[in-house]
Amino acid sequence: MTPDIVTAEIVTPDTPLRLVVFDMDGTLIDSQALILAAMDRAFAAEHRAPPPPSDTLGIIGLSLPEAFRRLAPSEDGPAIDRLCAAYRAAFVAIRAETGGEASSPLYPGAREAVARLAARPEMLLGVATGKARRGLNHALAAHDLGGFFQTLQTADDHPSKPHPSMLLRALAETGAEAAHAVMIGDTEYDMEMARNAGFAALAVTWGYHDEPRLRAAGAHAVIHGYHELEAALAALEEEGV
Known part of the structure; x- marks a missing residue:
């Protein structure tokens, strides 16, 4: 052969x-669904209405502080820091709730x-x-x-x-x-x-x-x-x- x-x-x-x-x-x-859900929780933690999904999707790829500066331009530095911390905590929590691989296929x-x-x-x-x-x-x-x-x-x-x-x-x-x-x-x-x-x-x-x-x-x-x-x-x- x-x-x-x-x-x-x-x-x-x-x-x-x-x-x-x-x-x-x-x-x-x-990771769209995970990011949108975490963003909603982060703004809720600061007693603010979340941005429209289109605005959130528009800033994906930026570092987190820069993303929040664009989404919440009227907020000062400490508020941006709190939003970043709330987003990180929400992201980890939602990922655990939904399963690591399944949440971002x-x-x-x-x-x-x-x-x-x-x-x-x-x-x-x-x-x-x-x-x-x-x-x-x-x-x-x-x-x-x-x-x-x-x-x-x-x-x-x-x-x-x-x-x-x-x-x-x-x-x-x-x-x-x-x-x-x-x-x-x-x-x-x-x-x-x-x-x-x-x-x-x-x-x-x-x-x-x-x-x-x-x-x-x-x-x-x-x-x-x-x-x-x-x-x-x-x-x-x-x-x-």
Whole structure:
């Protein structure tokens, strides 16, 4: 019997490292219901009416203090701190009530796409999220994703998106170059952060900002499902974006 012939991508010493950085909420995991519920409880704790859901979804991706400054612009610093603390407590409580994985499921095809990329020898993966480190660690553990990523950047250690600090740190930690790096996200803040860091900006349409908003923010390419991811990454690399 003739053995099967297995073809594989040839990686030479001259093949550049490629860094692909994912956002979490709205990109890898669907945490919309959990975020909205926690936001409602946080505002209730301060005896305030919660913002409309569309306003809350519009600030996902920002660090928590910046998000509340936009949602409650008339509040002073101590009130913003209380809202942040109430949101964190509510988020943890609701997650425990509803079950960790069930409360923020992976989007269809997400884990398989990440695993395929991680198996490629020239590919380095990372996360850049507005979550705190504790929240990111919980999400990675809940979905058994932690082993795929070489760099993890959170709101604990950086200015809010769209500041490029998270992505610049990811480059420093991996040794990759911005010319061969891509940020994948679902919000305008992800696209602007990518541009600010010299990354290619790849938008996904299943998250919290719509396609026109993503394109207006500078997305180099847009995908509508994880089945399109690898072709989009190859096209961006070929185009030298």
